Amino acid sequence: MMQIAPHLDQLPPYTPIEPFEVLSARYGRAPHEIIKLDANENPYGPSPRALEALAHLEWAHIYPDPESRALRAALADFLGVPMAHILAGAGADELIDLLLRILLRPGDRILIAPPTFGMYAFDARLNAGEVIEIPRRPDFSLDLEAMEQAVFTYRPKAVLLASPNNPDGSLLDAGTLARLFTWPTLIVLDEAYIEFAEDGGRLGERLSSIRAPLERENVVVLRTFSKWAGLAGLRVGYGVFPEWLLPTLWKAKQPYNVNVAASAAAIASLGDLDTLAERVACLRRERARLLALLSTLPYLRPIPSQANFILCRVLDRPARVLKEALAAEGIFVRYFDTPYLQNYLRISVGRPEDSDTLIAVLRRLGDDSRSR
Structure with missing residues (x-):
């Protein structure tokens, strides 16, 4: 009798966010009438040069370069990192799965600090691994002492951490990173939102650990074009890896994993950094304004963020x-009610007009609640 791998029987599905056309059909609203603040997408979309590259795509009928050489060369110039240490993927999500696929044997462990990005646990369990969870403190900082003890007790193959973290937007400081890097395990830093962090330069350069894998054999850094470059729908990300991991990663990855449209748009984005940096600056400014506006609502408790979203605890009703x-x-917006994150909404930072509409509706809903 044919059977599915036993470890998949208990695997809970990952719940993705739905696109405009699905929401439009379900709620009977045209896409332009929807304010979509649930998936941390960039409301300004791709840069003009990326759109031009897509409009003039020449080789869509030819399989893409299996080594993404043009994209990796452009990334090497952008990052100041040797091209040989860079691997591109269909989003950073693919690289998380690929990395855990080559690291984990059945029963091997990873360590995470929830609440955090759900794909870390999902991909570990998909690859027959086990997940050790050390919850964050009430202020969303890491419990470093408990994590360090777990590293030496359980010997996880990897520790996966986002900086800034999703869903609260907290950033790992230099002292924390230095301590993490001393642990005898692989530290995987997911920097999907680093470009939005304050005091990090135009695009997060000063705060990124992107060069750490060149100096340390136990550090991997992942990044994506989905957020800062507005390419979420094209699925393109990249990682910088220590030398010892790369031969196996190249063997294990799908041969044509980054499609020609995604590659062309990403390369064009790297040639349009002034435009994209200004959009990131706009979102940083709007994040500060939105935080101030949300703080005026007595039934919400927003949390300062270094990403392009704000997490809010709902105080007077179920989120x-x-x-x-x-x-x-x-x-x-995104809703959370889990053992580690009870009664929260996560609100992506949109355009100023999106924030204005959101706040007006939230004020009315607050008034409606008090009048009952």
Whole structure:
């Protein structure tokens, strides 16, 4: 009798965010009437040069370069990192899965610090691994002492951490990173939102650990074009890896994993950094404004963030009720109610007009609640 691998029987599915066309059909609103603040997408979209590259795509009928050489060369110039240490993927998500696929044997462990990005645990379990969870403190900082003890007790193959973290937007400081790097395991830093961090330069350069894998054999750094470059729909990311991992990664990856459209748009984005840096600066400014506006609402407790989203605790009602009330108004946000994150909404930073509409609706919903 044919059977599925036993470890997959208990694997909970990952819950993705739905696109405009699905939301449009479900709620009976045209896509331009929807304010989509649920997936940390860039509301300004791709840069003009990226759109031009897509409009003039020449070789869509030819398989892409299996080594993504043109993209990796452009990334090497952008990062100041040797091309040989760079691997491109169909989003950083693919690289997380690929890395865990080559590291984990059945029963091997990874260590994470929830609440955090759900794909770390999902991909570990998909690859027959086990997940050790050391919860964050109430202020979302890492419990470094407990994590360090878990590293020496359970010997995880990798520790996966996002900086800034999703969903709270907290950034790992230099002292924390230095301590993490001393641990006898692979430290995987997911920098999907590093470009939005304050005091990090135009695009997070001063805060990134992107060169650490050149100096340390136990550090991997992952980044993506989805957020800062507005290419979420094209799925293109990259990682910088220590030398010892690369031969196996190259053997294990799918041969044509980065498609020609994604590669062309990413390369064009790297040639349009002034435009994209200004958009990132706009989102940083709007994040500060949105935080101030959300702080005026007595039933929400927003948390300062270094990413392009703000996490809010809902104080006076179930967060799901508030999420559904916003959806009825055509505004979509992310909802959390888990053992590690109870009764929270995560709101992506949009354009100023998106924030204005959101706040007006939230004020009305607050008034409605008090009048009952």
